[in-house]
Amino acid sequence: MAIAKYLLVVLFMSYYVGGTAFTHTHYFPTYSITHSHPFLPGADGLPHHTHSSTAFNTIQELDDIMLEAAALCFALATAWVLLAVFIQQHKYITPVRLVRNINLRAPPFSIK
Numbered sequence: 833m834a835i836a837k838y839l840l841v842v843l844f845m846s847y848y849v850g851g852t853a854f855t856h857t858h859y860f861p862t863y864s865i866t867h868s869h870p871f872l873p874g875a876d877g878l879p880h881h882t883h884s885s886t887a888f889n890t891i892q893e894l895d896d897i898m899l900e901a902a903a904l905c906f907a908l909a910t911a912w913v914l915l916a917v918f919i920q921q922h923k924y925i926t927p928v929r930l931v932r933n934i935n936l937r938a939p940p941f942s943i944k
Contacts, residue, residue: 858883867891 855868856879865888874880883891
């Protein structure tokens with residue numbers, strides 16, 4: 833169990849570094865694709881590698897899945913908050929009975 837927390841840290845760091853340090857764009861005549869994965873840049877700092885059309889389709893599908901998953905998580909979180917606010921049982925004790933039992937007599941006062 834103790835090793836799991838270190839593995840999660842390593843997983844998060846590899847995801848974070850892979851998404852920020854290796855982001856690059858492939859330019860085509862009618863469009864461009866920006867994505868990230870580890871690569872060795874050329875002398876000019878640009879990626880000198882290519883992807884097949886199948887690889888670009890896979891990148892597009894994974895991007896679509898992540899976008900749909902984010903939208904689903906947002907919708908579920910919104911529904912959960914709304915249900916928690918409007919459906920929960922309110923167990924509030926009203927202090928009305930306590931106010932009626934309080935002695936409402938004013939303290940003694942003397943005029944000199």
